[in-house]
């Protein structure tokens with residue numbers, strides 16, 4: 001079985017082969033399907049969603065973020081803190097971004113709230129470099145989101161959660177060598193739509 005690092009490398013190579021046009025198209029499709037997911041789980045009321053800003057060759061998420069805002073929802077974005085913990089800032093179109101102290105990403109400026117705020121959101125859009133059909137997920141290697149999910153799972157349950165990836169990043173069952181701290185996800189959001197993974201969908 002390929003190691004997590006092998007899988008990360010091969011997904012990075014794949015992602016770097018995508019053109020600017022392919023990235024932009026993926027961002028638009030992810031926004032469309034992501035908004036449909038949000039509409040379904042929020043049942044028409046304005047809610048809050050935890051999202052993140054896709055960087056470099058990750059699937060772009062700004063169209064999704066703007067669409068959620070335009071639909072009347074609030075958007076929380078993560079900030080990397082010491083100890084590989086995340087804090088959260090409410091995003092508006094005026095929010096400024098600054099370079100993270102911990103990762104090669106830009107993060108929102110504003111009041112930072114701890115992860116408890118995420119337990120009350122309607123849904124979480126989560127970054128991933130790959131998922132497999134069992135719902136196992138590989139991120140960028142920081143363990144930030146595994147820690148977040150563990151915290152939510154241990155404190156009253158997690159909101160509906162969906163991993164954002166390209167279609168080719170959805171790997172066959174058993175492809176990801178899951179470790180005890182890995183927290184599986186029920187669904188993947190890809191440019192083609194929503195893919196239910198092994199553990200059962202949050203839309204069921």
Ligand SMILES: Nc1nc2c(c(=O)[nH]1)N(C=O)[C@@H](CNc1ccc(C(=O)N[C@@H](CCC(=O)O)C(=O)O)cc1)CN2
Pocket residue numbers: 012015052053054055056057058078079080103104105127128139140141142143144145
């Ligand atoms: N957009 C985004 N934000 C996120 C995450 C993420 O995976 N993606 N994280 C999830 O935990 C946390 C930050 N962790 C990160 C750790 C490493 C790299 C990084 O090394 N990126 C490289 C390679 C990107 C690639 O080509 O795939 C880079 O930007 O050059 C980025 C984020 C919180 N915010």
Ligand SMILES: Nc1ncnc2c1ncn2[C@@H]1O[C@H](COP(=O)(O)OP(=O)(O)OP(=O)(O)O)[C@@H](O)[C@H]1O
Pocket residue numbers: 004127128137138139140141142143144145146147150181182
């Ligand atoms: N709940 C946890 N508590 C403490 N350490 C953890 C936890 N979850 C993961 N880790 C640590 O984080 C490191 C990275 O894990 P992994 O490679 O699975 O990250 P990832 O899923 O790719 O990253 P991310 O969740 O940030 O997207 C591992 O070395 C692991 O020891």
